Amino acid sequence: MSDLGSIAILLSFFITIYSLAACAVAARTGSRAFAQSGGNGIVSVAFLLLVAVCCLVYELVTLDFSLRYVALNTSTDLPVIYRVTALWAGQAGSLLLWSLILSLYMAFVVLRSRKKGGDPYVNIVLCAVSVFFLFLVAYVEDPFEKLGVAVGEGRGLNPILQNGYMAIHPVTLYVGYVGITVPFAFGIAALLSGRLGDEWIRNCRKYALFSWMFLSAGLLLGARWAYLELGWGGYWAWDPVENAAFMPWLAGTAFLHSVMIQERKAMLKKWNMILLIITFFLSIFGTFITRSGIVSSVHSFARSDIGPLFLGFMVFILLFSFALLVYRSKELESEERFDSVLSRESAFLFNNLLFLAAAFSVFLGTIFPVLSEAFTGKNILVGPPYFNAVGVPIGLVLILLMGIGPLISWKKASTANLKRNFVFPGVVFTVVLLALLVFGLREPVALLSFALCGFVAATVFLEYFRGIRVRSGRGENPVSAFFNLISRNRRRYGGYIVHLGVVLLVIGITASSLFVTQKEVILEKGDSFSLGRYDLVFHGVRFISNDAKDGFSAELSIENNGRSVATMYPEKNIYKYEGNREINQETEVALRSTFRDDLYLILSEVDRSGKVNVRALLNPMVNWIWAGGFVIVLGAIVTMWPEGRRKKESGA
Amino acid sequence: MNRFFHKILSGGLVLSLALLIAFQVNADTLEDQIADISGELMCPVCEGQSVAESNAQLARDMRAIVKTKLLEGHSKEEIIDYFVSSYGETILASPPPRGFSAILWLLPVLSVLIGAAIILRTIRSYRVEEKK
Numbered sequence: 001m002s003d004l005g006s007i008a009i010l011l012s013f014f015i016t017i018y019s020l021a022a023c024a025v026a027a028r029t030g031s032r033a034f035a036q037s038g039g040n041g042i043v044s045v046a047f048l049l050l051v052a053v054c055c056l057v058y059e060l061v062t063l064d065f066s067l068r069y070v071a072l073n074t075s076t077d078l079p080v081i082y083r084v085t086a087l088w089a090g091q092a093g094s095l096l097l098w099s100l101i102l103s104l105y106m107a108f109v110v111l112r113s114r115k116k117g118g119d120p121y122v123n124i125v126l127c128a129v130s131v132f133f134l135f136l137v138a139y140v141e142d143p144f145e146k147l148g149v150a151v152g153e154g155r156g157l158n159p160i161l162q163n164g165y166m167a168i169h170p171v172t173l174y175v176g177y178v179g180i181t182v183p184f185a186f187g188i189a190a191l192l193s194g195r196l197g198d199e200w201i202r203n204c205r206k207y208a209l210f211s212w213m214f215l216s217a218g219l220l221l222g223a224r225w226a227y228l229e230l231g232w233g234g235y236w237a238w239d240p241v242e243n244a245a246f247m248p249w250l251a252g253t254a255f256l257h258s259v260m261i262q263e264r265k266a267m268l269k270k271w272n273m274i275l276l277i278i279t280f281f282l283s284i285f286g287t288f289i290t291r292s293g294i295v296s297s298v299h300s301f302a303r304s305d306i307g308p309l310f311l312g313f314m315v316f317i318l319l320f321s322f323a324l325l326v327y328r329s330k331e332l333e334s335e336e337r338f339d340s341v342l343s344r345e346s347a348f349l350f351n352n353l354l355f356l357a358a359a360f361s362v363f364l365g366t367i368f369p370v371l372s373e374a375f376t377g378k379n380i381l382v383g384p385p386y387f388n389a390v391g392v393p394i395g396l397v398l399i400l401l402m403g404i405g406p407l408i409s410w411k412k413a414s415t416a417n418l419k420r421n422f423v424f425p426g427v428v429f430t431v432v433l434l435a436l437l438v439f440g441l442r443e444p445v446a447l448l449s450f451a452l453c454g455f456v457a458a459t460v461f462l463e464y465f466r467g468i469r470v471r472s473g474r475g476e477n478p479v480s481a482f483f484n485l486i487s488r489n490r491r492r493y494g495g496y497i498v499h500l501g502v503v504l505l506v507i508g509i510t511a512s513s514l515f516v517t518q519k520e521v522i523l524e525k526g527d528s529f530s531l532g533r534y535d536l537v538f539h540g541v542r543f544i545s546n547d548a549k550d551g552f553s554a555e556l557s558i559e560n561n562g563r564s565v566a567t568m569y570p571e572k573n574i575y576k577y578e579g580n581r582e583i584n585q586e587t588e589v590a591l592r593s594t595f596r597d598d599l600y601l602i603l604s605e606v607d608r609s610g611k612v613n614v615r616a617l618l619n620p621m622v623n624w625i626w627a628g629g630f631v632i633v634l635g636a637i638v639t640m641w642p643e644g645r646r647k648k649e650s651g652a
Numbered sequence: 653m654n655r656f657f658h659k660i661l662s663g664g665l666v667l668s669l670a671l672l673i674a675f676q677v678n679a680d681t682l683e684d685q686i687a688d689i690s691g692e693l694m695c696p697v698c699e700g701q702s703v704a705e706s707n708a709q710l711a712r713d714m715r716a717i718v719k720t721k722l723l724e725g726h727s728k729e730e731i732i733d734y735f736v737s738s739y740g741e742t743i744l745a746s747p748p749p750r751g752f753s754a755i756l757w758l759l760p761v762l763s764v765l766i767g768a769a770i771i772l773r774t775i776r777s778y779r780v781e782e783k784k
Contacts, residue, residue, distance in 0.1 A: 232705035239700050338775040346775060353767040361760040368756050376752045383702065383745035385692050390760045518683055520715065587707055604707040613712065 039117030173218030179211025497635030505628030
């Protein structure tokens with residue numbers, strides 16, 4: 001099987017080079033035959049890589065320890081599901097998966113195109129990116145590399161990766177990450193071919209949104225995994241690898257907003273191109289950070305020495321793209337102008353500025369330790385205090401803009417427009433602020449954040465209310481008016497749903513990061529302590545043991561006003577199989593989750609006499625974050641939903 | 653009617669700002685203070701986790717030191733300085749805005765200001781052009 005996989009990878013590499021050449025010929029000569037042949041090559045590569053991935057999965061599941069990758073990432077005690085997910089636990093497998101996802105996107109783009117074989121210019125860019133990754137898989141990080149001597153047992157999978165979320169989080173993130181390549185290819189193709197109308201924007205918008213949705217979901221799934229598995233009470237650590245995925249998200253969000261101006265007003269053409277290049281660059285940079293281990297992080301299980309190649313590739317992308325942009329810059333002049341600071345255009349510009357400033361700050365903070373070491377020789381860390389100090393003000397202004405943007409009029413807002421649209425949200429803002437003050441909230445950031453969330457929710461409500469009122473004025477009942485409203489203008493109202501999801505998310509993040517109640521206690525059997533409204537009683541610790549691990553499980557009963565509400569069992573485990581792993585201990589937190597707050601228990605130490613060291617946290621409103629994530633994905637799906645049914649409706 | 657709303661709006665804003673300033677009291681519990689201080693220190697033996705977050709023995713000991721020092725009446729700055737003097741500046745979760753690290757703190761602010769200035773200038777230049 002491993003030979004088959006190797007052959008499939010090598011074939012993919014050479015066929016992609018062929019497709020690149022064929023598409024280049026087609027682009028120069030306009031030959032449909034070459035374009036079609038290049039497109040066929042792309043589709044066949046998708047099939048070949050699927051075969052290669054299946055081969056690797058087969059080897060992982062059957063534990064063929066003669067392969068280096070299998071020996072490094074699995075062991076005989078590993079359940080089958082985690083043998084499959086070991087596909088993306090290590091370097092070579094991740095890169096192979098990356099290539100497969102890219103090739104599937106490419107095949108989709110080719111097959112969906114109206115022209116047979118697809119647009120040769122788009123294919124050139126896609127193939128060029130693909131060739132780089134396939135080169136890495138074929139010659140630098142070969143997943144099918146054989147060990148000189150087969151070993152009897154593998155090194156095993158890091159226990160913190162043995163979690164259900166780890167089975168979906170990386171793939172989701174990759175689909176998002178890799179997807180950015182497609183809009184990038186459309187943009188560069190427009191520059192290459194000189195067809196700079198807004199056609200390329202319309203063609204790539206859905207791909208951009210699709211990968212944005214997966215990136216968002218992947219980030220949140222990763223946060224959820226960190227929250228459940230890493231056992232430190234939080235979900236976001238500003239870890240370099242988290243930042244790596246967050247940066248393209250920020251730049252991509254800016255892009256998704258500013259393309260609307262180009263579509264509507266034919267402005268910002270250069271700017272959108274720059275945003276797209278930055279977004280793609282950041283996605284490659286993210287892969288580089290994750291895969292090279294240049295900055296230390298909790299994700300450091302993914303290190304290796306492919307750094308220089310990535311660095312070269314990144315420099316190439318930047319030089320090539322910007323040279324092309326300069327070459328075409330005369331043809332990218334705006335057709336319309338800005339009129340006023342008080343306009344939707346300018347709200348979008350400030351949105352872009354802040355998203356980019358955020359991406360830049362995160363970028364700076366992520367690479368700064370490397371810079372500091374290079375220039376001053378000093379070893380420093382840049383962590384949460386920096387990112388929070390920079391991120392919170394930017395975030396708050398962005399929320400404000402999220403409320404202003406959709407309601408302020410294009411070109412120039414009149415006083416009438418401002419009054420008509422912003423009195424109600426303004427009142428909601430004030431009422432929320434006053435109400436929270438009356439209830440005793442004194443944290444300025446939280447007050448502002450919640451009040452702004454009220455403001456944004458009010459704008460969304462206002463827009464829906466107006467739309468529904470107009471429709472029900474024509475005799476529709478409000479419920480069907482609601483659904484018709486969405487289906488008639490999916491982009492607009494889907495976008496509002498996304499905004500509502502962001503509101504939920506921001507409420508959850510604000511509450512859970514500013515109002516944590518926590519205690520660290522040493523308990524003997526029978527001891528009790530209180531945390532917020534709960535009383536916790538410790539009933540002793542139990543030794544647990546199975547094939548894979550030894551561990552301790554502490555029993556705590558939770559009471560609220562003398563009423564027992566739950567019994568919780570935080571665990572501390574030591575995995576038996578030592579292998580070559582660095583980490584073989586993990587804490588398994590116990591969690592009682594409601595929309596009001598999460599009770600989060602960590603068993604950090606058990607001593608011989610049965611005394612335990614427990615950290616207990618009461619994290620308010622964490623569930624709002626996950627709920628917000630669901631709403632964001634829902635909104636994105638509504639926005640992307642194909643328009644096919646709309647024609648039927650308007651015919652009826 | 654609109655004027656009425658405006659009055660409510662501006663009145664509410666002024667009132668809430670006044671309340672905000674009047675009630676700016678720091679009633680942080682001891683646990684909050686420990687979490688706050690240890691959040692600015694990195695756990696030296698664990699990769700990428702702060703002292704506040706880590707479950708390692710050393711991090712727990714360091715939290716205990718923070719607690720003792722707080723009870724002895726030391727300020728946040730004194731406690732952080734204490735850890736810097738025994739572990740060096742690598743213990744800090746983010747570098748202070750001094751020396752080379754000032755770049756880290758200044759650049760984001762500068763980038764926003766410069767960006768905003770560019771946007772405002774662009775819009776204004778168009779308007780001037782139109783008037784001519």
